[in-house]
Amino acid sequence: xxxxxxxxxxxxxxxxxxxxxxxxxxxxxxxxxxxxxxxxxxxxxxxxxxxxxxxxxxxxxxxxxxxxxxxxxxxxxxxxxxxxxxxxxxxxxxxxxxxxxxxxxxxxxxxxxxxxxxxxxxxxxxxxxxxxxxxxxxxxxxxxxxxxxxxxxxxxxxxxxxxxxxxxxxxxxxxxxxxxxxxxxxxxxxxxxxxxxxxxxxxxxxxxxxxxxxxxxxxxxxxxxxxxxxxxxxxxxxxxxxxxxxxxxxxxxxxxxxxxxxxxxxxxxxxxxxxxxxxxxxxxxxxxxxxxxxxxxxxxxxxxxxxxxxxxxxxxxxxxxxxxxxxxxxxxxxxxxxxxxxxxxxxxxxxxxxxxxxxxxxxxxxxxxxxxxxxxxxxxxxxxxxxxxxxxxxxxxxxxxxxxxxxxxxxxxxxxxxxxxxxxxxxxxxx
Amino acid sequence: xxxxxxxxxxxxxxxxxxxxxxxxxxxxxxxxxxxxxxxxxxxxxxxxxxxxxxxxxxxxxxxxxxxxxxxxxxxxxxxxxxxxxxxxxxxxxxxxxxxxxxxxxxxxxxxxxxxxxxxxxxxxxxxxxxxxxxxxxxxxxxxxxxxxxxxxxxxxxxxxxxxxxxxxxxxxxxxxxxxxxxxxxxxxxxxxxxxxxxxxxxxxxxxxxxxxxxxxxxxxxxxxxxxxxxxxxxxxxxxxxxxxxxxxxxxxxxxxxxxxxxxxxxxxxxxxxxxxxxxxxxxxxxxxxxxxxxxxxxxxxxxxxxxxxxxxxxxxxxxxxxxxxxxxx
Numbered sequence: 195x196x197x198x199x200x201x202x203x204x205x206x207x208x209x210x211x212x213x214x215x216x217x218x219x220x221x222x223x224x225x226x227x228x229x230x231x232x233x234x235x236x237x238x239x240x241x242x243x244x245x246x247x248x249x250x251x252x253x254x255x256x257x258x259x260x261x262x263x264x265x266x267x268x269x270x271x272x273x274x275x276x277x278x279x280x281x282x283x284x285x286x287x288x289x290x291x292x293x294x295x296x297x298x299x300x301x302x303x304x305x306x307x308x309x310x311x312x313x314x315x316x317x318x319x320x321x322x323x324x325x326x327x328x329x330x331x332x333x334x335x336x337x338x339x340x341x342x343x344x345x346x347x348x349x350x351x352x353x354x355x356x357x358x359x360x361x362x363x364x365x366x367x368x369x370x371x372x373x374x375x376x377x378x379x380x381x382x383x384x385x386x387x388x389x390x391x392x393x394x395x396x397x398x399x400x401x402x403x404x405x406x407x408x409x410x411x412x413x414x415x416x417x418x419x420x421x422x423x424x425x426x427x428x429x430x431x432x433x434x435x436x437x438x439x440x441x442x443x444x445x446x447x448x449x450x451x452x453x454x455x456x457x458x459x460x461x462x463x464x465x466x467x468x469x470x471x472x473x474x475x476x477x478x479x480x481x482x483x484x485x486x487x488x489x490x491x492x493x494x495x496x497x498x499x500x501x502x503x504x505x506x507x508x509x510x511x512x513x514x515x516x517x518x519x520x521x522x523x524x525x526x527x528x529x530x531x532x533x534x535x536x537x538x539x540x541x542x543x544x545x546x547x548x549x550x551x552x553x554x555x556x557x558x559x560x561x562x563x564x565x566x567x568x569x570x571x572x573x574x575x576x577x578x579x580x581x582x583x584x585x586x587x588x589x590x591x592x593x594x595x596x597x598x599x600x601x602x603x604x605x606x607x608x609x610x611x612x613x614x615x616x617x618x619x620x621x622x623x624x625x
Numbered sequence: 626x627x628x629x630x631x632x633x634x635x636x637x638x639x640x641x642x643x644x645x646x647x648x649x650x651x652x653x654x655x656x657x658x659x660x661x662x663x664x665x666x667x668x669x670x671x672x673x674x675x676x677x678x679x680x681x682x683x684x685x686x687x688x689x690x691x692x693x694x695x696x697x698x699x700x701x702x703x704x705x706x707x708x709x710x711x712x713x714x715x716x717x718x719x720x721x722x723x724x725x726x727x728x729x730x731x732x733x734x735x736x737x738x739x740x741x742x743x744x745x746x747x748x749x750x751x752x753x754x755x756x757x758x759x760x761x762x763x764x765x766x767x768x769x770x771x772x773x774x775x776x777x778x779x780x781x782x783x784x785x786x787x788x789x790x791x792x793x794x795x796x797x798x799x800x801x802x803x804x805x806x807x808x809x810x811x812x813x814x815x816x817x818x819x820x821x822x823x824x825x826x827x828x829x830x831x832x833x834x835x836x837x838x839x840x841x842x843x844x845x846x847x848x849x850x851x852x853x854x855x856x857x858x859x860x861x862x863x864x865x866x867x868x869x870x871x872x873x874x875x876x877x878x879x880x881x882x883x884x885x886x887x888x889x890x891x892x893x894x895x896x897x898x899x900x901x902x903x904x905x906x907x908x909x910x911x912x913x914x915x916x917x918x919x920x921x922x923x924x925x926x927x928x929x930x931x932x933x934x935x936x937x938x939x940x941x942x943x944x945x946x947x948x949x950x951x952x953x954x
Contacts (some may be wrong), residue, residue, distance in 0.1 A: 238848060249749075250744065251747050251850070252751055252848060252850075254749035255750045287890040295693060300666070315702075326904055328818050381790065387924075388924045411915040412893060412897075412919055413919075413922065414893070414922060414923050415922040415924030416924055416926065417924055417926075417927065419850075419854065420926065420927075421844045421846055422844065422923075422926070424635035424638075424639075424886065424891075425632060425635055425885070425886045425887075425888075425890045426889060426923045426926075427888025428628060428635060428886075428890055429628065429889075429890045429891075429893070429923070431628070431631070432627075432628040434679065445751040445752075445846065445848070446752075447848060447946050448753070448845070449844050449845060449846055452756075452844075456760070456762055456769065456771045457631070458762065458764075458769050459768050473753075476753035477751070477753050477844070477845060477846055479756040481843065495813060509673065618684075
């Protein structure tokens, strides 16, 4: 230490400390709570469900939304008093903050495995979900994400990995095809935030656009923390593209769009689901007007009325984006447990795989990879400060939203009609 | 050329904010040889306080937007000044005689505390900063500059000028320079060095508050972590110019902003392997197919600040202006 303080250059000492501090920061971990023996008491058993998403940092509001969806499902299941294997079951939510940090994914997965959770809903980010998935696979814990859309997640051949949301390779083509039909661009600039999600989605959009013969500029990149886009945008402005696609979250997309309009870029802006909320209007102001964005699945507003009511009642707020999907994910795990009459993941996993479920986000069935079959994609536009659904893309076809709401409603009608959300899983279980 | 000019304008805006924040680092370093790592957090809190005030006033009454923004500044500056004073009083003064490492660690501690307090008070969400100033955009030779950018550059120049006058033309400035020269002798000459040091912190924090507000106005978004990166870059700017040297901080800040903007704009083209596509046939094929094989993209934006810092320190360990001007403060 003495040598340190005599260091001829204080800056060297300072940077060493900063480095130490940063290194220490990455691995803070609380001691796991003692693993409660799930089958100890014959009277009631406690079943733990894990949830993981960034609850701090730039997209914590989305993480909180995901958590709310799960906690609503857990509360409803508890208030109903479910019995499995002849014993009343109490569900307990174990929520972890993965900070959107890929390094924390496997750590949290291991923590869940040590705590013997029966199922996990998460992670929010593809970049975290992918490195975490082998750990769940080894531990045999079913994990359903309601928001990670990177295709790679379910392409690893793990039997325990599912998602209730669409994939980027469905979402990318959807937004690209809408952009093509609507704007008819000749030259498109594509920017991403260098995360697994942003880059993956941007790649899919680029592939679809190129396939349609549109010229695409060399990819520009920021990071998930970038708010100064002027350098990138100035470069793009020189090439005068007709449209710009950004793969990333709203905290980057808002400043991007605002600065683009300041620079006088008139191109049409399109985003993926990460930047598809009313928050874009607050972040970019009037500049956000006219943006296009896609969401995997159906618009939040179009999720089942029972879910929306229950969510608003409990949290006194509207769901942001993915809450219906995490809500469905949690309910599907519970439904699979009931069907298999067991809380043992090894036993209820086959039931989960085969489950046909009508939830808050419509009808859900998994294909052999664990992806949602026939996932719908919705295209939104910003109109007078609010994002409004304009079209639903299903199986490569563009359906105007009014038509979809009129025609395709049956997919969710049975979910909402026969039973209030509190009883949803029981009533919705088909087959 | 208009693209180059545009990047230059972007860089100047960025750089003048860096410069004002860097002044906070360099003044404190100049006077007590301490790197005040909590300064970035002070800047962030300045932005947040202004956000509150502006948010509260913007909705009510028929106040003109300029007045609302000025009220935001007027609320942020005293809060940050008080904060700067308290930090010095609580975390640094008790360690005045201690080895250099000790106050450095408390500085980092304070920075972590402030960030977490801000998380609790201002929430973890990225908060939209009200865009109430009319923001017309002017065209200059094919490039655009917005009113907010002009305000930022002008304010920063004014602050830098004002600070220079303060340090070189007033009694307080003379006391600051004397304290920085040799605190023991200055004390013997009747200069209340504790008060001078406190004042230095207060002035630095006030500058930081203004920088925080400007940052919010420019990007339209504030987040409890934005101070950390801004602070780190400004610290680089201060070191680049020669830490402890005021002119150095200003030069370093502006230089860093310009280098960053130009780097972001041109690195892709500079590291396009297709310029040397003739070296390998495989590469030539990819170039013919894709047109570009870019080695480093614009996501390396944040790396520039640190790259420039390393290069300068290798050749001039005391920064660009570190040696030529002997008096610090």
